[in-house]
Amino acid sequence: MLLKKLVNHSSLFVIMAGAGGFFLTNIILKIALSPIEFGQFSLVITYLSLMYIFGLFGFEQVFIRLSRVIEINKITTQQYQIRTAIQASLLSSVLGTVVFNALYPEIKINFLLLFLATFSMTNLMLIFTIFRLNSDFFLAQLIVNFWKVALFLAAGIFFASKFQFPFIETVLVTVIIGFVASWYLLRRRIGFVYNQEFSKKEIKVYFLQFFLSILIFSFLSFGDRFVFSELFGIEEFGNYYYLSNFFLAPFSIFQNYIGFKQIVQFKESCDRKIFDRLIFKIFSFGFVFALVLIIITAIVDQMGFLNFAFHNHLISIALLLLIGITRLYYAAIAAMFEALASPKTLKMVNLNFLLFLTTVSAISFFLIKTVNQLIFAVLIVWVFRCFIFRVILFRQIRANH
Numbered sequence: 001m002l003l004k005k006l007v008n009h010s011s012l013f014v015i016m017a018g019a020g021g022f023f024l025t026n027i028i029l030k031i032a033l034s035p036i037e038f039g040q041f042s043l044v045i046t047y048l049s050l051m052y053i054f055g056l057f058g059f060e061q062v063f064i065r066l067s068r069v070i071e072i073n074k075i076t077t078q079q080y081q082i083r084t085a086i087q088a089s090l091l092s093s094v095l096g097t098v099v100f101n102a103l104y105p106e107i108k109i110n111f112l113l114l115f116l117a118t119f120s121m122t123n124l125m126l127i128f129t130i131f132r133l134n135s136d137f138f139l140a141q142l143i144v145n146f147w148k149v150a151l152f153l154a155a156g157i158f159f160a161s162k163f164q165f166p167f168i169e170t171v172l173v174t175v176i177i178g179f180v181a182s183w184y185l186l187r188r189r190i191g192f193v194y195n196q197e198f199s200k201k202e203i204k205v206y207f208l209q210f211f212l213s214i215l216i217f218s219f220l221s222f223g224d225r226f227v228f229s230e231l232f233g234i235e236e237f238g239n240y241y242y243l244s245n246f247f248l249a250p251f252s253i254f255q256n257y258i259g260f261k262q263i264v265q266f267k268e269s270c271d272r273k274i275f276d277r278l279i280f281k282i283f284s285f286g287f288v289f290a291l292v293l294i295i296i297t298a299i300v301d302q303m304g305f306l307n308f309a310f311h312n313h314l315i316s317i318a319l320l321l322l323i324g325i326t327r328l329y330y331a332a333i334a335a336m337f338e339a340l341a342s343p344k345t346l347k348m349v350n351l352n353f354l355l356f357l358t359t360v361s362a363i364s365f366f367l368i369k370t371v372n373q374l375i376f377a378v379l380i381v382w383v384f385r386c387f388i389f390r391v392i393l394f395r396q397i398r399a400n401h
Contacts, residue, residue: 012257014141014142015141018146021151022249029158029167030238030307036235038238040168041238042238042242043237046225048117048175049221051122052124055092056085056088058207059084059088060085063133066078067081070193074192078197080200080203097118109169117171117176127183151170154167154170216353220378225244227374228374243313243317254328254331258335259332262278272397283329286325323375323378330385345393349388353384360381
């Protein structure tokens with residue numbers, strides 16, 4: 001019984017290994033690098049994370065909705081989807097590389113190396129989605145977390161040895177190696193049967209709405225970081241990035257796991273009572289977990305284990321913990337949304353949220369003067385995102401019944 005449970009949740013252990021490795025990498029590099037160097041590393045990681053989420057322009061969501069498994073390791077989908085997703089990743093990789101070099105010329109990176117790493121990162125999302133649909137949860141998580149564990153090992157070597165190799169380039173090469181290995185595994189394991197169940201027009205309708213959704217989600221996840229670097233400078237951004245990873249990364253472990261597992265279950269069947277029980281468990285766990293993080297942080301700060309004065313950022317920490325709890329809820333409602341939302345529902349959510357986001361951004365532009373004000377604005381946006389998802393999706397579900 002215990003062995004079966006361990007096997008069923010093996011993907012969670014991979015997520016924890018990846019998040020834990022990445023968490024420790026940031027702690028090590030905060031010590032080993034100068035404030036400017038750590039700020040530059042933080043920007044590169046933020047850029048790669050953004051390209052992982054946004055690089056396919058939402059085609060991975062279309063793939064989940066319009067593809068299905070017909071037998072073990074065999075997926076039926078539309079050839080147009082796969083071809084267009086790869087074309088989208090090429091386009092986004094070129095644009096991303098050009099824009100990053102233009103915005104941050106002080107970070108000296110080889111253009112070709114950055115392009116290849118960007119292309120690799122965007123396609124890791126596609127490969128992850130394919131294995132996820134195939135219910136290969138362990139392999140899916142191994143594919144997207146390999147580079148984080150490898151990065152931790154590299155950071156340990158960087159910190160312990162006298163040989164100071166270029167760490168940002170090491171990050172990019174690690175991502176490329178992870179992609180090549182994942183692509184080889186995909187070709188060996190998964191077969192595709194192409195169909196014509198959905199026309200190009202139908203696919204484009206879904207794509208447009210998911211594109212807007214993923215654009216908004218990308219802004220929610222990373223917009224504050226880029227805004228922060230512009231408002232407060234790259235060195236202060238490094239501190240904000242460090243705090244965000246310290247308090248949000250632990251929540252991200254469970255956020256990713258909830259969304260990762262639930263979307264497939266919601267696609268098969270969805271019951272309101274089951275969803276409400278899931279939300280109760282999420283909030284209960286979230287508040288207890290936040291309390292545990294507060295206790296751990298207090299001990300670490302009191303003992304001086306890390307070269308960071310957490311006691312100087314108490315309000316920021318409280319706001320980040322509330323964002324972490326909110327994002328746990330979002331993981332569940334977003335999984336249900338991705339599995340069940342019609343194009344009309346997608347459109348309504350996107351339009352309502354874009355109106356709200358535009359209003360908040362306009363107000364924030366004139367009012368935000370401090371770090372805590374920026375974090376509070378992010379929290380408000382996340383709360384409204386969850387609210388609008390729930391209201392409009394459940395309206396659709398009631399109408400269908």
